[in-house]
Amino acid sequence: MAWQVPLRTVVEKDFKVPEGEALHQRRRLFQKITASAWDVLVIGGGITGAGIALDAASRGLRVLLVEKADFASGTSSRSTKLIHGGLRYLKNLELGLVRSTGRERAINHRMAPLRVYPAKMLLPLRKGGSLSPLTARLAIGLYDFLAGVDRRDRLRMLNVQETLEWLPRLRPEGLQGAALYTEYQTDDARLTLDILRTAQGLGAVVINYLEASMPLYTSSGRLAGYRLSCALTGAQVEIQSHTVVSAAGPWSDIVRQRHGQKTPLLRLSRGIHIVVPASRLPLSVAVYMDVPTDPGRMIFCIPRRGHVYVGTTDHYFEGVPDAPDVPHAEILYLLDAVNQQMSLNPPLGPEDVISYWSGLRPLIRRPGRPSTEVSRKDELKVLPDGLLWIAGGKLTGWRVMARRVTDACCQILHRHTGKKYGSCRTDEIVLQDQSLPDYPDRDNFLATLEGWAAQLPDGPRRARELGEIYGGVAPRILNRAYELFSEDRMNLNPILTAEVEWVVQNEWAWFPEDYFERRSGKRFFNPPAVAEEAETVRKLMHDALSRPVSREN
Numbered sequence: 056m057a058w059q060v061p062l063r064t065v066v067e068k069d070f071k072v073p074e075g076e077a078l079h080q081r082r083r084l085f086q087k088i089t090a091s092a093w094d095v096l097v098i099g100g101g102i103t104g105a106g107i108a109l110d111a112a113s114r115g116l117r118v119l120l121v122e123k124a125d126f127a128s129g130t131s132s133r134s135t136k137l138i139h140g141g142l143r144y145l146k147n148l149e150l151g152l153v154r155s156t157g158r159e160r161a162i163n164h165r166m167a168p169l170r171v172y173p174a175k176m177l178l179p180l181r182k183g184g185s186l187s188p189l190t191a192r193l194a195i196g197l198y199d200f201l202a203g204v205d206r207r208d209r210l211r212m213l214n215v216q217e218t219l220e221w222l223p224r225l226r227p228e229g230l231q232g233a234a235l236y237t238e239y240q241t242d243d244a245r246l247t248l249d250i251l252r253t254a255q256g257l258g259a260v261v262i263n264y265l266e267a268s269m270p271l272y273t274s275s276g277r278l279a280g281y282r283l284s285c286a287l288t289g290a291q292v293e294i295q296s297h298t299v300v301s302a303a304g305p306w307s308d309i310v311r312q313r314h315g316q317k318t319p320l321l322r323l324s325r326g327i328h329i330v331v332p333a334s335r336l337p338l339s340v341a342v343y344m345d346v347p348t349d350p351g352r353m354i355f356c357i358p359r360r361g362h363v364y365v366g367t368t369d370h371y372f373e374g375v376p377d378a379p380d381v382p383h384a385e386i387l388y389l390l391d392a393v394n395q396q397m398s399l400n401p402p403l404g405p406e407d408v409i410s411y412w413s414g415l416r417p418l419i420r421r422p423g424r425p426s427t428e429v430s431r432k433d434e435l436k437v438l439p440d441g442l443l444w445i446a447g448g449k450l451t452g453w454r455v456m457a458r459r460v461t462d463a464c465c466q467i468l469h470r471h472t473g474k475k476y477g478s479c480r481t482d483e484i485v486l487q488d489q490s491l492p493d494y495p496d497r498d499n500f501l502a503t504l505e506g507w508a509a510q511l512p513d514g515p516r517r518a519r520e521l522g523e524i525y526g527g528v529a530p531r532i533l534n535r536a537y538e539l540f541s542e543d544r545m546n547l548n549p550i551l552t553a554e555v556e557w558v559v560q561n562e563w564a565w566f567p568e569d570y571f572e573r574r575s576g577k578r579f580f581n582p583p584a585v586a587e588e589a590e591t592v593r594k595l596m597h598d599a600l601s602r603p604v605s606r607e608n
């Protein structure tokens with residue numbers, strides 16, 4: 056039976072979207088999207104679909120993306136939140152993959168330095184562990200070279216004493232030192248939203264809470280569009296599109312079934328993460344370490360916003376992908392792994408877990424092989440009716456996956472229209488509000504915000520967090536908060552008010568949980584704030600959705 060962490064907070068599920076201006080605008084938008092045929096319909100608003108929308112829009116294609124729930128509410132908000140450099144591919148000597156993944160990481164950082172940023176990672180080395188100091192030095196050194204890792208991000212080997220200076224709570228038994236290297240961290244849900252906002256800026260139309268429910272065909276049996284069902288109004292609309300792409304993550308087999316393909320191609324694997332207060336697991340650096348009782352497996356412990364998240368696990372999952380469970384045994388597995396590596400007094404226990412999340416890897420079965428044999432790479436298939444179907448892959452590879460899919464769309468469109476379409480140029484794009492034009496680096500930007508917010512109630516405490524969450528939008532939210540505060544000095548929540556206004560008007564939030572989970576991450580990294588703010592956010596959201604707004608959907 057799934058074990059429920061004793062969360063002090065529950066995100067309100069019973070919020071009713073008011074019959075106001077936002078819904079009126081949405082209905083007007085539905086009329087607009089049915090008026091003429093699209094070049095590309097993308098099903099799924101996780102990172103894969105968002106990337107395709109960005110690539111296609113940047114090549115001048117008319118793109119519509121629909122997401123049945125909230126954007127990034129599937130796997131794309133439940134990962135380890137790392138833009139990997141491809142170190143893992145060294146194990147199988149996949150040198151080309153190491154090089155291309157390293158390159159993607161650098162491109163992601165260039166596209167969004169406030170969203171994808173370097174952070175040190177410490178890999179303790181013990182006698183009998185996965186890596187000896189020599190293999191770690193060779194592997195990471197080779198990796199630094201192949202992946203073209205920036206000089207300041209390169210490997211440093213630490214001796215035992217240096218390792219313990221970095222991580223005083225690490226158990227010293229069998230310790231031989233550590234490898235200190237660089238990983239890139241991100242916020243998966245917000246990266247997805249950044250990509251979607253940028254795609255929208257280039258002309259894509261993206262709509263959440265709108266399910267692609269039934270394919271539509273021409274009389275000759277060619278896929279020609281989709282029936283879409285609105286989860287907010289119950290409306291059904293039919294749209295035409297010259298190409299249709301399924302980027303439905305763990306739901307990809309369900310989409311295939313709607314296209315007459317009954318044999319499942321996916322094998323879902325569940326991975327969970329738990330969050331504990333940093334006071335219980337004090338770390339000055341992220342750690343990637345062996346699970347001593349499970350040879351070959353490793354877990355991450357990553358400090359974030361006064362907490363540390365720990366993950367992940369890897370177990371096959373059967374069932375509906377909408378709400379993967381969090382088995383008690385997997386929580387205990389992670390706690391146990393930390394306790395075996397770190398000397399904590401008292402040891403970490405279930406009572407320290409303040410929140411958790413569970414995500415599903417959509418792994419691809421190998422045809423003709425037992426269902427346990429899966430590939431962790433992405434696969435693009437063209438179904439007999441013309442549906443382009445992509446699944447698998449990693450957060451890190453979103454741009455490369457998008458390029459393959461958009462190339463395929465362009466080829467199909469070229470056959471129909473004779474028009475030539477440009478090639479991929481997403482590596483030249485800077486994601487909206489995630490660049491650093493006026494600051495030397497991200498830390499400098501975050502520190503500046505602290506001074507900026509000094510005169511606002513709760514300003515000094517929230518400013519840095521606001522910068523981490525919203526990147527370059529944070530100054531705009533703070534300016535709006537100052538405006539609200541000068542209008543009403545009794546307003547004790549001007550920042551929260553400005554934030555909710557922003558996410559409703561610019562980030563397609565419809566429900567309090569959209570704000571608490573995927574926009575602010577408070578549900579995971581600050582559950583007490585959810586309890587405190589739930590009622591206020593409901594009210595603010597109700598007001599913001601009722602008023603005329605600048606949003607398009």
Ligand SMILES: Cc1cc2nc3c(=O)[nH]c(=O)nc-3n(C[C@H](O)[C@H](O)[C@H](O)COP(=O)(O)OP(=O)(O)OC[C@H]3O[C@@H](n4cnc5c(N)ncnc54)[C@H](O)[C@@H]3O)c2cc1C
Nearest residue numbers: 099101102103123129130131134135137267304326450451
């Ligand atoms: C535990 C875990 C840790 C991971 N860690 C990392 C990591 O650190 N780094 C990394 O690079 N990768 C990582 N990954 C992999 C990465 O998270 C996934 O590859 C990626 O998020 C998949 O994105 P997606 O868009 O394909 O799927 P999803 O994010 O699941 O998006 C699919 C979307 O399609 C929507 N949808 C489904 N059916 C329909 C329909 N009919 N109409 C409209 N919408 C529909 C769903 O609601 C969903 O939002 C991790 C994965 C897991 C599970």
